[in-house]
Each structure stands twice: as structure tokens, then as C-alpha cells.
Amino acid sequence: MIDIRISNCNKNYGSLRVLKDINLEIERGEFIVLLGPSGCGKSTLLHIVAGLDRLTSGAIEIGGRDVTDVEPKDRDIAMVFQSYALYPTMSVRSNMEFGLRMRGKPMAEIRPLVEEKARMLHIDHLLDRRPSQLSGGQRQRVAIGRALVRDPRVFLFDEPLSNLDAKLRASMRTEIKKLHQSLGTTAIYVTHDQLEAMTLASRMVVMKAGEIQQVGKPEEVYHRPVNLFVADFLGNPGMNFMRGHIRLDGGHISADIGAAILPLDGYAFEAAPADGQAVVVGLRPESIQPISGLTSGGGAFTLTLRPTLIEHTGSDNLVVLAMGDEEIVGKFPTDMLPKLGEPVTVGFDLGRLSLFDAESERRI
Numbered sequence: 001m002i003d004i005r006i007s008n009c010n011k012n013y014g015s016l017r018v019l020k021d022i023n024l025e026i027e028r029g030e031f032i033v034l035l036g037p038s039g040c041g042k043s044t045l046l047h048i049v050a051g052l053d054r055l056t057s058g059a060i061e062i063g064g065r066d067v068t069d070v071e072p073k074d075r076d077i078a079m080v081f082q083s084y085a086l087y088p089t090m091s092v093r094s095n096m097e098f099g100l101r102m103r104g105k106p107m108a109e110i111r112p113l114v115e116e117k118a119r120m121l122h123i124d125h126l127l128d129r130r131p132s133q134l135s136g137g138q139r140q141r142v143a144i145g146r147a148l149v150r151d152p153r154v155f156l157f158d159e160p161l162s163n164l165d166a167k168l169r170a171s172m173r174t175e176i177k178k179l180h181q182s183l184g185t186t187a188i189y190v191t192h193d194q195l196e197a198m199t200l201a202s203r204m205v206v207m208k209a210g211e212i213q214q215v216g217k218p219e220e221v222y223h224r225p226v227n228l229f230v231a232d233f234l235g236n237p238g239m240n241f242m243r244g245h246i247r248l249d250g251g252h253i254s255a256d257i258g259a260a261i262l263p264l265d266g267y268a269f270e271a272a273p274a275d276g277q278a279v280v281v282g283l284r285p286e287s288i289q290p291i292s293g294l295t296s297g298g299g300a301f302t303l304t305l306r307p308t309l310i311e312h313t314g315s316d317n318l319v320v321l322a323m324g325d326e327e328i329v330g331k332f333p334t335d336m337l338p339k340l341g342e343p344v345t346v347g348f349d350l351g352r353l354s355l356f357d358a359e360s361e362r363r364i
Contacts, residue, residue: 002064003028003186004049004154009058011044011210018044020210022058029184035197036207037233042190043158045207049188050156051075063153078147079156082163084139086131086146092118093127096146110149117148121175137168144179157189161196173199194234198222206230223352228361231282231354237318239282240328243358248275255281255355259324260303267353271364278358283348285318288330290338291347301348307338321346 002025009022019041026032034042047053049060051072059068067075086095096114101107118124121141131139140160147155157176161169177200180187191197197204198218206213206221206229214226225231231239244257246264253264253273262281264273273279291302308327309320317332321344330346338344357364 001028002026003030003062004188005059005061006045006049007059007061009045009048009060010056011041011048011053012056018210019048022210022212024205024212024215026186026188028186031180031187031189031200031202032205033189033191033197033201033203034205034207035191035194035201035233036213038192039209040207041210042192042207046156046158046188046190049154050077050079052079076153077156078150078152078154079158080140080143080147080160082159084131084143084163086139086142088131091128091130092123092134092142095131095142096127096149099146099150113149114145117145120148120179121145136164137172140164140172141175144176148179148183153186155185155187157187159190159192162191162193169193169196176200194236198234206233208233224363225282225354226363228280228282228356231356235284237285237329239284239354240288242281242283242323242326242328244279244281246273246275246277246279248273255279257281259326260301262301262348262350262353264350264353264355266350267355269355269364271357273364279364280356280358280361282354282356283328284352285329285331287349287352288321288328289332289347289349290336291345301350302345303348304343304345306343307340310337310340 004026006022006024009019011019022045034045036042044053048055051070055068059066061067062075087098093114097110100110115124118127121144123138123141123145126134126138161172164172173196189200201218203215204218204221205215208229214221214230221230222234225234242257244255247254247256255262255264305321305323307319308322311318316334317337319330319332319338321328321330332338355364356362
């Protein structure tokens with residue numbers, strides 16, 4: 001069942017096109033994450049769904065109802081903002097009650113509802129405090145609780161964790177994921193943090209310059225990016241890119257990247273390659289390891305390379321390897337650490353390889 005339908009959505013500010021022909025269907029109960037760099041239009045799209053900004057052209061449907069020109073209060077949505085947006089002179093209880101009181105709901109129904117949601121979010125002991133007496137994480141829980149008590153059809157989150165420190169962000173991510181699993185309410189979540197997107201989303205929508213680049217499950221977008229932008233944007237550290245050209249020889253296909261010729265007979269091409277076609281080969285650091293560390297069944301290709309830099313990350317090590325005139329990054333287990341300058345045999349997991357046309361930058 002389609003819960004939200006965004007059709008031919010365009011948004012202009014004068015001559016500046018912020019959103020360009022956005023089309024997206026969101027099913028009931030999905031947790032959709034809009035991901036992209038600053039200025040890509042993801043928050044603008046969220047505000048348009050919320051009714052806080054108006055479309056230049058196109059339509060928005062929620063629950064099968066056209067809400068394109070409907071006021072925010074009548075869209076059956078609740079929004080959690082980056083800045084919390086709590087009333088500073090009100091207690092936590094009053095902040096959570098306020099929206100329901102404005103809708104004329106009787107206090108006899110409001111009070112137990114607020115207390116129930118406060119217990120769910122572990123803030124029931126804070127109900128009589130004011131926002132200034134709370135930590136950042138507690139304030140964000142109150143903001144979420146204020147949205148929860150309304151029991152909306154759709155939750156909208158606008159970078160709600162960006163003001164929190166790294167440890168608290170991780171904790172709140174877990175809480176939000178558990179909350180969604182228990183409620184099953186449709187949600188749209190905006191972030192530029194790819195870790196948040198990968199851990200929270202049932203589907204991700206990757207955006208660039210006002211356009212949708214790819215929509216899919218996190219693992220699909222990560223492992224099968226549709227273009228160079230998506231491949232480069234996802235992953236920390238990012239995907240290794242090696243430029244070369246296609247070689248067709250006696251029924252075999254390979255990519256000549258200068259320092260090596262990579263066999264591509266097992267690669268699932270989306271378009272027929274041409275001999276001599278300029279390509280970009282992409283391989284993530286976790287697919288470049290000491291040969292004994294590879295676990296995927298895609299088949300390993302080995303090279304002997306020289307480590308030039310090692311970055312210790314705790315759970316593993318990022319190893320920079322010289323390959324011809326270029327450098328690539330591999331991810332080595334802590335018990336397989338090479339020595340700087342001493343050649344090491346490295347396996348390339350070609351089952352995880354991505355191949356892009358150098359001119360169009362599209363996956364082939």
C-alpha cells in the first residue's frame with residue numbers, strides 16, 4: 001500500500017532549481033532516509049512533504065489524499081526538528097501536551113497518553129523539568145515524544161541527531177530504530193550521515209543537486225551503486241577508483257588498469273561492453289585484503305603491492321598501497337598487519353567489483 005506519493009516535484013527559488021522532477025513512492029510502514037551532501041535538496045523535499053514549503057509544480061499525496069495545498073496541521077504528520085524546537089518556559093509535560101491541547105483533546109485523555117510515551121522514551125522522570133535542565137539527548141527524546149503523542153500517519157525527521165556527540169548519536173539511532181520497529185509508522189528521515197542512513201533505512205534515497213540518484217535497500221545501494229557519485233559518496237573510507245579500458249579477447253572480458261589486467265568474465269554487465277571502452281573500476285577497501293582474509297565467493301585476483309601508510313582504526317587497519325602511479329586503500333584485519341615498504345600479496349575480491357563508463361559515469 002502506497003502511503004506517500006511524490007509526483008513530478010519541482011521547487012524553484014527564482015531562477016534556482018532546488019528540486020528537479022522528483023518522483024518517489026513510499027509504502028506504508030517504510031523508514032525512508034533521504035541522504036546526500038549539503039545543498040542537495042533533501043531538507044527542502046522533507047519540508048514540502050510537511051507543508052512547510054510550497055511546490056513550484058507537482059503533487060504530494062499522503063494516505064491516498066492529495067495534500068499539495070493542504071496546511072501542515074491537516075496533513076496528519078508530525079515532525080522532529082534538528083533544533084528540538086521546544087518551548088523553553090514550559091515543562092517537559094507541557095511541551096508534550098501542547099499540540100493535543102491545541103486540537104481540543106480532553107486532558108483526561110492527554111495525561112495518560114503523555115505518561116505512556118514518556119515511559120517508552122525513558123523520560124517519565126523528567127516530566128516536571130524545563131528544557132534548560134535537560135541534556136541534548138534528553139531534549140531530543142522530548143521532541144520525539146511530542147511527535148509520538150499525536151499518533152500521526154507519518155513521522156518526518158529533519159537531521160534530528162546532528163547536534164549530539166558521536167556516542168549519543170549512536171545510542172539515539174538505536175532508540176529510533178527500536179521505536180520504528182514497535183510502531184510501524186511510515187517515516188521519512190533526512191541526514192547527511194551515511195552511517196545513520198545505512199543503519200536506519202528500509203530504503204535509502206540518495207540525492208545530488210536536486211535530483212534522485214538511486215533508491216534502494218542500504219546493502220543494494222552500497223554494493224551496486226548506479227553511478228560514480230553514489231559509489232564515491234557512500235563508504236568511509238570511500239571506494240577505490242582505477243581508470244582503464246575494456247579488453248575483449250577471444251571471448252574473454254577484462255579491464256586493463258595499467259598496473260594490472262583484471263578479469264571480468266564473472267561480472268554482471270548491465271550493458272554490453274565495447275573493446276577499448278574507457279571505464280572506471282571501483283572496489284571498496286574491505287574487498288582489498290591479504291589473500292587469506294577474503295571471505296566472499298566472488299573469486300580473488302592477487303597482486304603484490306607495497307604498503308606506504310597504515311591507519312589504525314581499532315577493529316582493523318586501513319593500508320594505503322602503491323599500485324603503479326596510483327594509490328589504493330585496503331582494509332586489513334589487525335592480525336594481518338603488513339610492514340611499511342615490504343611487499344605484501346593482496347587479494348582483490350572481484351565479486352564485489354563495480355564498473356562504470358568513464359564518460360557517462362553510469363554503471364555498466
